[in-house]
Amino acid sequence: MDGSQGMGWHSDDEPEMLPFGAIASVSLGAERKFVFKHKKLNTKVELWLAPGSLLVMKGMTQRHWLHSLPKSKKIKEPRINLTFRTIVS
Ligand SMILES: O=C(O)CCC(=O)C(=O)O
Numbered sequence: 001m002d003g004s005q006g007m008g009w010h011s012d013d014e015p016e017m018l019p020f021g022a023i024a025s026v027s028l029g030a031e032r033k034f035v036f037k038h039k040k041l042n043t044k045v046e047l048w049l050a051p052g053s054l055l056v057m058k059g060m061t062q063r064h065w066l067h068s069l070p071k072s073k074k075i076k077e078p079r080i081n082l083t084f085r086t087i088v089s
């Protein structure tokens with residue numbers, strides 16, 4: 001997807017996911033901004049996900065933080081994200 005698409009604020013805390021399991025995210029293609037927002041504190045952390053980068057979210061990250069991938073009209077190149085999660089049944 002290019003910069004016309006993004007992902008709104010959420011936590012990766014679906015019921016089928018292993019609680020507090022690590023989530024690994026590989027970015028390919030266009031560099032995109034990724035933002036964390038604390039659920040209670042007025043704190044944001046912004047980072048750029050470069051192509052080939054690996055982002056690991058683990059432990060209490062999903063409990064305490066939301067994250068989003070903001071849209072950007074400036075970004076015309078496509079990006080692919082591969083996210084690895086542990087699913088429990
Ligand atoms: O595209 C990304 O880097 C993040 C995607 C994401 O947050 C998700 O799939 O839950």
Ligand SMILES: [Fe+2]
Pocket residue numbers: 010011012067
């Ligand atoms: Fe997510």
